[in-house]
Each structure stands twice: as C-alpha cells, then as structure tokens.
Amino acid sequence: MTAIPYQVRAMLRTYGRQVTTARRLARYRRSLMAAGAEDEVRISREAKRRELVGRVAAEIVENCIVTGSDTPVVEEIKADLEEELGFPLAFAYPPEEQDMQIFRTDGPQGPQEITGEFKTAVFRRLWELALEKVDETML
Numbered sequence: 349m350t351a352i353p354y355q356v357r358a359m360l361r362t363y364g365r366q367v368t369t370a371r372r373l374a375r376y377r378r379s380l381m382a383a384g385a386e387d388e389v390r391i392s393r394e395a396k397r398r399e400l401v402g403r404v405a406a407e408i409v410e411n412c413i414v415t416g417s418d419t420p421v422v423e424e425i426k427a428d429l430e431e432e433l434g435f436p437l438a439f440a441y442p443p444e445e446q447d448m449q450i451f452r453t454d455g456p457q458g459p460q461e462i463t464g465e466f467k468t469a470v471f472r473r474l475w476e477l478a479l480e481k482v483d484e485t486m487l
Contacts, residue, residue: 401486405478410448413439413474421485425477432473437462 391399413422430436438451438459450470451459462470
C-alpha cells in the first residue's frame with residue numbers, strides 16, 4: 349500500500365493541531381488551579397442534607413400547610429404549633445394578598461388575622477418546627 353504525500357501531510361497537520369490544543373488546555377487548567385478558581389465545588393454530605401431538608405420544609409410551609417394537606421408530617425407540625433400557642437390556626441393566601449396570612453380561629457368574633465411581630469414570631473416558629481420535623485423523618 350502506498351501513502352499519498354498529501355494525505356500524510358494532512359494527517360500530521362491535524363495531529364499537530366490536536367497536540368497544540370491539548371497543551372493550551374493543560375496550561376489553562378494549571379493556571380486556574382494556581383489561582384484557586386476550580387469549577388468543581390465540593391459540598392459535604394451534611395451540607396447537602398441541610399439543603400434538601402430546607403427545600404422540603406419550604407415546600408411544606410408554602411404549599412402543604414396552606415392547602416390543608418392531610419399528610420402526617422403536616423398535621424404534626426400544625427398540632428405542635430397550635431399546642432405551643434394555645435389556640436387553633438388557619439393559614440391562607442387570599443387572592444389580593446402577596447403573603448401568607450395566619451388566622452386565629454377560636455375567637456367569638458370568628459377568625460382574626462395575626463399581624464405584626466407576633467405574626468413574624470409565629471412564622472419563625474412554624475419554619476423551625478418544619479425543619480425539625482423534616483430532619484427527623486428524612487432518612
């Protein structure tokens with residue numbers, strides 16, 4: 349079999365380009381590593397778990413509690429919060445409002461909205477209870 353000089357030159361030119369590109373990439377990687385700008389991010393297992401627990405808790409607080417989900421976790425969180433506060437609660441997203449509203453439902457005048465700093469404290473405790481409950485039940 350005979351080799352045509354043109355094909356040999358074309359093959360060597362392609363090989364030369366590949367070698368040059370590989371050298372440039374290697375130099376670029378070394379400079380990134382020296383600068384500490386690696387793309388790879390390493391997160392510990394505990395940090396991944398905390399992130400996942402936070403996402404699940406947010407889903408519970410934002411969706412399940414408002415829609416009245418009957419899951420045991422949601423029911424336990426609501427029961428714990430109501431037990432701590434000493435009165436029953438109702439959660440709602442009225443159509444005109446942007447934020448979730450919390451109502452105290454045991455008053456003689458019907459449901460009364462919880463507002464101000466007490467509302468903030470109730471939200472904070474609701475979030476803490478949701479995080480604790482999800483962390484307990486997650487494998």
